Structures are given as C-alpha cells and as structure tokens.
Amino acid sequence: MNAPDRNIRPEIRQLDEAAINRIAAGEVVERPASAVKELVENALDAGAARVDISYADGGKTLIRVRDDGHGMSAQDLPLALTRHATSKIDGSDLLNIRSFGFRGEALPSLGAVGRLTVTTRAAGEEGAALSVDGGRVGAVRPEAAQYGTTVTLRDLFHATPARLKFMRSDRAEAQAIADIVKRLAMAEPYVSFTLSDVSNDEARQIFRADAAQGALFDALEER
Numbered sequence: 001m002n003a004p005d006r007n008i009r010p011e012i013r014q015l016d017e018a019a020i021n022r023i024a025a026g027e028v029v030e031r032p033a034s035a036v037k038e039l040v041e042n043a044l045d046a047g048a049a050r051v052d053i054s055y056a057d058g059g060k061t062l063i064r065v066r067d068d069g070h071g072m073s074a075q076d077l078p079l080a081l082t083r084h085a086t087s088k089i090d091g092s093d094l095l096n097i098r099s100f101g102f103r104g105e106a107l108p109s110l111g112a113v114g115r116l117t118v119t120t121r122a123a124g125e126e127g128a129a130l131s132v133d134g135g136r137v138g139a140v141r142p143e144a145a146q147y148g149t150t151v152t153l154r155d156l157f158h159a160t161p162a163r164l165k166f167m168r169s170d171r172a173e174a175q176a177i178a179d180i181v182k183r184l185a186m187a188e189p190y191v192s193f194t195l196s197d198v199s200n201d202e203a204r205q206i207f208r209a210d211a212a213q214g215a216l217f218d219a220l221e222e223r
Helices: 017-028 032-045 106-113 161-166 170-187 216-222
Strands: 050-056 062-067 115-121 128-133 148-154 192-197 204-209
Touching (some): 032 050, 032 106, 032 170, 050 170
Parallel strands (some): 050 192
Antiparallel strands (some): 050 062, 062 148, 192 204
16 A cells, blocks of 8 residues: 655545445444344334344345334335434433334445345335335335335345455354344343244244243243
C-alpha cells in the first residue's frame, strides 16, 4: 500500500444511501446466526405462538423464518423495510423498553446485504409481499399468505462479497444457528419452535420445542 500524499487534502463526501445501509448492516448482521436472531426476535415481538426456522448451507444461501404473529398490512410493509422504522417504541419510552428489538434495523440491514422477501398478512387484511435485493426495494405485490409473517433471506452478503471470507464452514455456521434458536426457546417457553436444515432440498429437523404449559419454572424444566 502506498503512503498517502500529505500534500493532497482529502475531501469530505456524503456516502450514498446504499453504501450507508451496507456499512450499518455490518453492525447488525455479522453471520447467519445473527440474522436468525434478529428475525426470530421480530417474530416474538409480533406475538408469535409458533416460530419455524429453516436454513440451507449453514444459512449462507437460505434463511427462512415463519411466524403466526400479528403480521403487517400492505400499507405498513414498505415502512418495515425503512431504517429506524419500528412499531415497538415511539421515541418517548426509551427507558421502558419491553421488546427484544426496538431500533428498526433488522429488515433494512438484511435487505442491504442479501436478497430479502417479506410475505405477511394481518387479521382482516389481504396478504402482501415485498422484496429487497442489495438495498434495492421493489414494489408491494399481492400474495397469498397465512396470518403472520414469513421472511426469506437468500445469498447473505452477496452484496458485500468481502464479508464472505470471514464466514466459517457450513457446519460451524449451522451450529451457531442452533445455539441461538435454543437460547431463544429457553427465553420463551410458551412459544413453539422448530429448526430445520433444508440443504440439498432435504428437510432435516435439527431442533423442536413445543409450547409448554403450566408454571414458568415447570415450562423451563421441560426444555
């Protein structure tokens, strides 16, 4: 690397929105397991009673999180892909946060570094879907869907290839995903979880925890 020419004064430039989003995404999404964590926490914050997670190739080529939570309307869907847009706080209650997430960073960050599709349906609403590829947001389209939300993330870090070299083996990344899901299942014993590896078009269940009944400590013991 050449030494900088101290006679040349560098100019301060404003980065474009796509570059800003990719840089910010690195603080939220470090590896497939962190993407799973963000998406499952979103599902839990949406009141899900069941969360189904699947992945392929250690989460590098596919991560899918399906929940039966509140879902979103077609009108709210584009806003969900906007950075710092959230339904969890209104700005006046930063000292009284009761949700896993509140920054409004997860979906925009994932859309900035991968190929993201969000399919959702709220009670009394028609289903809708929206796709984002490397930060480029498409148009909302009608989509048949069950109540709740399904987030599909493909080709994580395809928009930031330099990040790929820091990824570990498929087996190591898959183990990290399983560890995250098990921890979240322990934190939410009244929610059902399934985790499946769908690599090579073959579904293999890695983990399952059915919703527990009764007192909290009894529910935790079952897990």
